[in-house]
Amino acid sequence: MVVLKLMQFYHQxxxxxxxxxxxxxxxxxxxxxxEKDLRTIIYEQNEIIEKLTYDxxxxxxRLQELQHLEHISRYNIEKSREAFEVxxxxxxxxxxxxxxFSYAFKEEIAVLLDYIDHNRHNPQNVLKVxxxxxxxxKRIYAFSINDGERITELIKKEIINKIK
Numbered sequence: 001m002v003v004l005k006l007m008q009f010y011h012q013x014x015x016x017x018x019x020x021x022x023x024x025x026x027x028x029x030x031x032x033x034x035e036k037d038l039r040t041i042i043y044e045q046n047e048i049i050e051k052l053t054y055d056x057x058x059x060x061x062r063l064q065e066l067q068h069l070e071h072i073s074r075y076n077i078e079k080s081r082e083a084f085e086v087x088x089x090x091x092x093x094x095x096x097x098x099x100x101f102s103y104a105f106k107e108e109i110a111v112l113l114d115y116i117d118h119n120r121h122n123p124q125n126v127l128k129v130x131x132x133x134x135x136x137x138k139r140i141y142a143f144s145i146n147d148g149e150r151i152t153e154l155i156k157k158e159i160i161n162k163i164k
Contacts, residue, residue: 105137108137112129112130112133115129
């Protein structure tokens with residue numbers, strides 16, 4: 001009976017050990033699956049890291065391009081501003097000269113008209129004074145209305161040459 005009890009006891013122990021072995025085998029299988037899953041996850045994470053690294057490099061290159069374009073734009077804006085200031089200054093000078101010229105020309109015409117008015121009785125002198133006036137001012141009358149664009153282009157070129 002003692003032997004039987006001992007046998008039962010060992011048999012129970014053997015069953016427990018077998019269950020523990022089965023459990024350990026399942027744990028081992030689970031660990032192998034988990035290791036496989038972890039390797040897959042690590043591989044996928046490495047692929048993501050490589051893609052992100054590549055994207056980061058591309059973004060850095062694009063950022064450098066944009067910074068270069070910004071630098072060029074700022075330079076061009078500054079040069080445009082300087083050209084505008086020069087053009088504005090030149091336009092002011094041109095306007096002042098045009099106003100001065102207009103007043104001087106108006107004064108010259110007024111003097112001519114006064115002379116004509118005072119010398120009505122001597123048409124030869126009047127014609128001579130008119131011819132002199134026209135000769136002195138022929139550069140004003142040398143342009144036709146259609147020459148406006150050509151004159152404008154000449155003025156633009158002159159201003160641009162002064163800017164350079």
